[in-house]
Amino acid sequence: MASGRLSVVVTRRLPDVVETRLMELFDVKLRSDDTPMSREELAEAMREADVLIPTLNDRIDNGLIGQAGPQLRLIANYGAGVDHIDVATARQRGIQVTNTPGVLTDDTADMAMALILAVTRRIPEGLAAMQGGNWDGWAPTSFLGGRVAGRRLGILGMGRIGQAVARRARAFGMQVHYHNRNRLRAEIEDGLEATYWESLDQMVARMDVLSINCPHTPSTFHLMNARRLKLMKPSAVIVNTSRGEVIDENALTRQLKAGQLAGAGLDVYEHGSQANPDLRSMPNVVMLPHMGSATVEGRVEMGQKVMLNVKTFADGHRPPDLVLQALD
Incomplete structure (x- = not known):
């Protein structure tokens, strides 16, 4: 100095x-x-x-x-x-x-919602068809995705970002559920129209979409491990804009390859930029380069x-x- x-x-x-x-x-x-x-x-x-x-x-x-x-x-x-x-x-x-x-609450929540829409509505597949010149015109059964309104969204981690995701999801007509280390105050929970699940296992087994919004800590490392991933419905989608280490990436890849999950939207990865290469070739997986705060x-x-x-x-x-x- x-x-x-x-x-x-x-x-x-x-x-x-x-x-x-x-x-x-x-x-x-x-x-x-x-x-x-x-x-x-x-x-x-x-x-x-x-x-x-x-x-x-x-x-x-x-x-x-x-x-x-x-x-x-x-x-x-x-x-x-x-x-x-x-x-x-x-x-x-x-x-x-x-x-x-x-400062990044809204930006990250926006990206979580974007990934939910991208996976459920198959937006990257449509984009690839257009960019590759492979679209022959509209057809009644082409690129069929799923309607997000009415779907159950499970939010894992209901801090600032989780609550911002909940507000966006409600605007899209989704049913909001959450698991958190501590239950929200009643007035916050009521304002978000959110249902609390004390048991993470019970929540993930019943959700149509699971959004990961908790930090990476020793207690959240592989919180979504192979056992919990297998509890999810085969029609369910998982989205992660938090930290890659929260999900066992190899177990997630196996679930997707086996058709036991409908899709995934990922902005973060367990090993930084070294994502599991098998994920890159899956049409039902949307992968972004950690753009949530960008x-x-x-x-x-x-x-x-x-x-x-x-x-x-x-x-x-x-x-x-x-x-x-x-x-x-």
């Missing part, structure tokens, strides 16, 4: 307006290209910086935190999820961790949250989005 300003390292390219403002406020080292940092580059950044601004691609484990310099006092994550950061070890080392909750407005608002957290920290106050512990 020779210049009197915090030394900040950003691990990925951010929207121009965010990078410009960061340079105005802090002594910032920006990423010149949009590739993830190597582990060695992350370790060097943590040895030099007062503040690290990582993204979900950067695994900040206890080994890296152990290499951090004594001046590193804040990891201001660009994103809501912090399962890639060893929050407990960071706190033991006196390093605060912040995130950007709330709006200009959302990404800029994430940056604004990061800057507010860093500026508040620099002023000697508690950052507003301080993560006290990893979710469990």
